[in-house]
Amino acid sequence: MIDVVVFGVSAIIVLGGALGVVLSKNPVRAALSLVASFLAVAVLFVIQQAHFLALVQVVVYGGAIVVLFLFVIMLLGVDKVEDLDLPERSQVVAGIVSGLAFFGLICAGLFVSGPGGDEGNVALTGQIGRNPIDSTDDINQLAADIFTRNLVPFMATALLLTIATIGAVVMVKNSEADSSLPEAEVN
Amino acid sequence: MELTETWFLLLSAALFSIGLAGILIRKNPLIMFMCAELMLNAVNIAFIAFSERLQDIAGQSAILFILVVAAAEVVIGLSLVVLLQRRNRDLVVDDLSELRG
Numbered sequence: 001m002i003d004v005v006v007f008g009v010s011a012i013i014v015l016g017g018a019l020g021v022v023l024s025k026n027p028v029r030a031a032l033s034l035v036a037s038f039l040a041v042a043v044l045f046v047i048q049q050a051h052f053l054a055l056v057q058v059v060v061y062g063g064a065i066v067v068l069f070l071f072v073i074m075l076l077g078v079d080k081v082e083d084l085d086l087p088e089r090s091q092v093v094a095g096i097v098s099g100l101a102f103f104g105l106i107c108a109g110l111f112v113s114g115p116g117g118d119e120g121n122v123a124l125t126g127q128i129g130r131n132p133i134d135s136t137d138d139i140n141q142l143a144a145d146i147f148t149r150n151l152v153p154f155m156a157t158a159l160l161l162t163i164a165t166i167g168a169v170v171m172v173k174n175s176e177a178d179s180s181l182p183e184a185e186v187n
Numbered sequence: 188m189e190l191t192e193t194w195f196l197l198l199s200a201a202l203f204s205i206g207l208a209g210i211l212i213r214k215n216p217l218i219m220f221m222c223a224e225l226m227l228n229a230v231n232i233a234f235i236a237f238s239e240r241l242q243d244i245a246g247q248s249a250i251l252f253i254l255v256v257a258a259a260e261v262v263i264g265l266s267l268v269v270l271l272q273r274r275n276r277d278l279v280v281d282d283l284s285e286l287r288g
Contacts, residue, residue: 019205073217098207
């Protein structure tokens with residue numbers, strides 16, 4: 001019973017934070033709503049016995065990523081209410097309709113039985129209990145899974161992070177070189 | 188009332204739809220990136236629900252990979268935003284139409 005209550009409260013915070021991101025005019029408020037949403041998602045991880053992932057969620061999402069967002073907001077000085085960001089009415093209607101349609105699509109996938117009856121529903125027909133999760137030892141199991149079955153994807157993420165870092169440096173550096181070029185010619 | 192994975196999947200669907208609507212509605216690229224993060228988190232909720240339901244740790248490793256991809260995406264995306272801000276002062280994605288055919 002208690003887990004239903006915890007789920008309900010964190011679900012409200014998740015959705016409220018998400019709505020705050022979408023609706024707030026001030027980017028700083030949007031970023032702080034994002035933190036609320038991320039932390040409530042971490043609570044959902046704890047309910048599902050993924051304690052290590054909850055920790056990572058708080059540190060990486062709630063810490064690093066949101067701080068990066070706030071840093072860029074402050075750096076660019078867009079932390080004021082923007083008049084330019086008012087979308088047209090048709091765009092708002094189209095966005096809301098698309099969101100509702102997508103939600104309806106997923107609900108149909110969840111609740112409507114396919115040709116195979118309930119057997120074909122929700123993809124919950126996979127082999128259950130193949131590697132039973134021991135919630136007191138989820139770090140070791142996660143490590144064993146990543147470094148054995150998912151070793152190649154893991155190395156691919158290392159490559160991805162390297163490329164992202166180099167890409168960010170190159171983009172910012174090249175644009176500085178371009179903007180300084182005309183001045184050099186004038187001099 | 189019992190807490191089943193259906194509730195988590197419904198929450199995931201709702202969060203993903205809100206993020207989708209946000210990307211379509213907002214014009215500020217920063218907010219659009221935040222909405223993309225919301226959508227990634229919605230997928231994380233679905234993964235964790237399936238991982239617990241099927242008792243398979245693979246769902247949790249998928250979440251870890253999503254985290255890495257999200258971090259890389261934010262690094263590239265935010266440096267793009269900084270570049271755009273340098274070129275034209277106000278951040279409105281509708282103004283970025285140089286690549287239009």
